[in-house]
Amino acid sequence: MQAKKRYFILLSAGSCLALLFYFGGLQFRASRSHSRREEQSGRNGLHQPSPDHFWPRFPDALRPFFPWDQLENEDSSVHISPRQKRDANSSIYKGKKCRMESCFDFTLCKKNGFKVYVYPQQKGEKIAESYQNILAAIEGSRFYTSDPSQACLFVLSLDTLDRDQLSPQYVHNLRSKVQSLHLWNNGRNHLIFNLYSGTWPDYTEDVGFDIGQAMLAKASISTENFRPNFDVSIPLFSKDHPRTGGERGFLKFNTIPPLRKYMLVFKGKRYLTGVHNGEDVLLLTTCKHGKDWQKHKDARCDRDNTEYEKYDYREMLHNATFCLVPRGRRLGSFRFLEALQAACVPVMLSNGWELPFSEVINWNQAAVIGDERLLLQIPSTIRSIHQDKILALRQQTQFLWEAYFSSVEKIVLTTLEIIQDRIFKHISRNSLIWNKHPGGLFVLPQYSSYLGDFPYYYANLGLKPPSKFTAVIHAVTPLVSQSQPVLKLLVAAAKSQYCAQIIVLWNCDKPLPAKHRWPATAVPVIVIEGESKVMSSRFLPYDNIITDAVLSLDEDTVLSTTEVDFAFTVWQSFPERIVGYPARSHFWDNSKERWGYTSKWTNDYSMVLTGAAIYHKYYHYLYSHYLPASLKNMVDQLANCEDILMNFLVSAVTKLPPIKVTQKKQYKETMMGQTSRASRWADPDHFAQRQSCMNTFASWFGYMPLIHSQMRLDPVLFKDQVSILRKKYRDIERL
Numbered sequence: 001m002q003a004k005k006r007y008f009i010l011l012s013a014g015s016c017l018a019l020l021f022y023f024g025g026l027q028f029r030a031s032r033s034h035s036r037r038e039e040q041s042g043r044n045g046l047h048q049p050s051p052d053h054f055w056p057r058f059p060d061a062l063r064p065f066f067p068w069d070q071l072e073n074e075d076s077s078v079h080i081s082p083r084q085k086r087d088a089n090s091s092i093y094k095g096k097k098c099r100m101e102s103c104f105d106f107t108l109c110k111k112n113g114f115k116v117y118v119y120p121q122q123k124g125e126k127i128a129e130s131y132q133n134i135l136a137a138i139e140g141s142r143f144y145t146s147d148p149s150q151a152c153l154f155v156l157s158l159d160t161l162d163r164d165q166l167s168p169q170y171v172h173n174l175r176s177k178v179q180s181l182h183l184w185n186n187g188r189n190h191l192i193f194n195l196y197s198g199t200w201p202d203y204t205e206d207v208g209f210d211i212g213q214a215m216l217a218k219a220s221i222s223t224e225n226f227r228p229n230f231d232v233s234i235p236l237f238s239k240d241h242p243r244t245g246g247e248r249g250f251l252k253f254n255t256i257p258p259l260r261k262y263m264l265v266f267k268g269k270r271y272l273t274g275v276h277n278g279e280d281v282l283l284l285t286t287c288k289h290g291k292d293w294q295k296h297k298d299a300r301c302d303r304d305n306t307e308y309e310k311y312d313y314r315e316m317l318h319n320a321t322f323c324l325v326p327r328g329r330r331l332g333s334f335r336f337l338e339a340l341q342a343a344c345v346p347v348m349l350s351n352g353w354e355l356p357f358s359e360v361i362n363w364n365q366a367a368v369i370g371d372e373r374l375l376l377q378i379p380s381t382i383r384s385i386h387q388d389k390i391l392a393l394r395q396q397t398q399f400l401w402e403a404y405f406s407s408v409e410k411i412v413l414t415t416l417e418i419i420q421d422r423i424f425k426h427i428s429r430n431s432l433i434w435n436k437h438p439g440g441l442f443v444l445p446q447y448s449s450y451l452g453d454f455p456y457y458y459a460n461l462g463l464k465p466p467s468k469f470t471a472v473i474h475a476v477t478p479l480v481s482q483s484q485p486v487l488k489l490l491v492a493a494a495k496s497q498y499c500a501q502i503i504v505l506w507n508c509d510k511p512l513p514a515k516h517r518w519p520a521t522a523v524p525v526i527v528i529e530g531e532s533k534v535m536s537s538r539f540l541p542y543d544n545i546i547t548d549a550v551l552s553l554d555e556d557t558v559l560s561t562t563e564v565d566f567a568f569t570v571w572q573s574f575p576e577r578i579v580g581y582p583a584r585s586h587f588w589d590n591s592k593e594r595w596g597y598t599s600k601w602t603n604d605y606s607m608v609l610t611g612a613a614i615y616h617k618y619y620h621y622l623y624s625h626y627l628p629a630s631l632k633n634m635v636d637q638l639a640n641c642e643d644i645l646m647n648f649l650v651s652a653v654t655k656l657p658p659i660k661v662t663q664k665k666q667y668k669e670t671m672m673g674q675t676s677r678a679s680r681w682a683d684p685d686h687f688a689q690r691q692s693c694m695n696t697f698a699s700w701f702g703y704m705p706l707i708h709s710q711m712r713l714d715p716v717l718f719k720d721q722v723s724i725l726r727k728k729y730r731d732i733e734r735l
Contacts, residue, residue: 119181349378489553489559
């Protein structure tokens with residue numbers, strides 16, 4: 001047996017060797033014949049590479065470059081998958097690889113800055129109200145230009161919002177209309193707004209025409225089709241969404257613990273099942289959708305409809321901690337903005353949706369991002385969220401709603417500011433600015449790229465408030481006597497331990513007084529002659545102001561050094577607000593259905609006049625560059641209301657009232673000759689003008705930003721029956 005095994009093994013080995021030599025010989029002969037053909041081809045001037053030549057002997061340092069728009073030619077098509085070929089032929093994917101660097105002309109923005117041109121409206125073209133609001137927001141912004149040669153960005157006047165072919169708002173023949181625009185340039189530097197795209201039954205994201213290299217500001221856009229740092233995802237909003245202003249958020253005060261009657265709610269179309277418990281989780285669905293719903297109803301339908309009708313949607317919304325926001329027909333849903341406003345933390349169930357303004361907003365601070373495939377895990381997930389986190393989420397929903405979403409104007413301006421940040425990256429806003437009060441719309445990076453130069457971030461940066469101020473005295477009457485109030489005021493301000501310098505803004509028609517006419521002080525006195533000599537010039541961002549704190553003074557103000565010192569120490573605790581002495585208030589006049597202005601002595605106030613007030617100098621920049629020219633021109637023509645407008649602006653930014661310090665029974669205003677410009681306080685039309693200003697300003701802001709307050713800050717032991725020697729600001733009680 002052993003001998004047979006050995007013979008069998010030797011026979012097998014021999015057979016293997018024979019086969020090896022046979023096939024090896026064939027390959028050797030084939031290679032020799034191939035070499036001879038190569039040599040012959042070489043002699044004939046031809047060269048056919050061998051299969052080995054397709055494989056590099058070493059990795060290439062540089063790969064061949066093909067422009068993205070040339071990938072469809074024959075030579076490179078072998079590298080594109082069939083799906084990519086189909087997508088490339090679809091209008092929704094044309095320009096899919098566009099980015100700012102490849103499809104945007106930055107040179108148009110270098111000369112005139114970020115200016116936006118809106119095409120003139122063509123006769124006979126229908127424009128929906130929502131798109132009219134978008135165009136009005138652009139035309140009313142500081143970015144607008146009517147000159148296309150100065151424009152950096154172009155917006156169509158053709159209504160592109162609703163591209164659902166079944167919609168009555170659908171604009172036909174849009175493709176040919178867009179292509180006929182002489183400035184179209186294949187969409188380069190154009191921005192297209194869109195809320196609805198595609199149609200029943202699949203609702204694709206096709207807008208129905210070739211957008212070329214244009215950017216999309218689009219609702220319900222998917223992460224697959226979203227072009228990062230090129231497109232802008234905007235929220236889906238209804239036709240009733242306010243054009244300006246908008247309602248405040250519904251969170252009026254913080255409740256501890258931050259839990260409401262319901263933990264999780266939803267009311268809508270029927271496809272969310274298995275989670276409703278009828279107690280603190282209400283997911284109400286109905287089968288009443290579509291004309292033939294009764295034909296398709298099942299045993300559960302009537303019971304679900306009965307439960308659905310029991311609850312009011314608004315009541316649920318305002319009494320829920322979390323609100324489920326699933327996809328609608330498209331990825332976006334109206335419920336998203338409804339939940340934000342109601343301080344109901346959105347629980348997102350729309351896989352693949354690029355959330356609105358995701359480029360700048362950190363939605364993890366305001367929403368719960370869920371997976372629609374894991375619906376049954378949502379209740380247990382949100383129950384595990386700590387109450388501290390819930391409170392923070394709810395507060396952030398209110399900030400985001402009021403900063404970016406409460407009106408069409410804010411949605412449009414946020415879109416434009418995001419694009420501007422991409423163009424001027426060296427001064428773009430960071431994530432802290434976008435996600436913290438007061439938000440990106442009120443923090444203009446052109447003012448400074450350092451957060452410490454703004455009054456809102458001292459605590460975040462661990463900075464102390466400024467220790468010095470600059471007094472800016474607005475002078476409008478000639479200097480004829482050394483006993484004039486303006487000189488006494490100058491001396492009193494200069495004696496303050498916190499005063500760094502004094503600037504006299506000379507807005508008088510008479511020539512500047514000689515230097516010796518001004519009193520000698522321990523701090524520098526700089527006299528600036530106003531070029532235009534208008535009221536708004538007192539709030540220009542003068543380079544001469546070297547401190548962050550500004551003490552604004554009218555020339556006829558009567559203040560002591562002690563009062564100045566106390567007001568400044570109070571301001572150091574509230575550097576983002578106006579702090580001062582003369583207070584005024586506003587009210588709603590039901591009989592006239594308009595806002596009213598009053599200087600009556602009451603227990604509350606909503607304005608502190610800038611005739612004797614301290615604020616951050618950033619508000620000079622914001623007043624000059626944020627507010628529209630129409631409001632500033634009105635102030636200059638009336639020579640009135642500049643102090644009211646500044647209060648409107650600061651309250652709109654901070655969402656807080658000003659701070660009034662120690663009350664004097666009178667805010668003394670020296671009535672000078674009726675021929676002087678300072679006599680405006682004695683003008684009978686002065687009060688009526690201020691009433692009119694209130695309503696004009698409220699109309700532009702879209703709401704009334706002024707907030708009433710009953711808080712007055714006095715020195716410690718003020719008016720207390722103790723020794724005067726124990727009081728730091730003892731002189732205030734003697735006034």
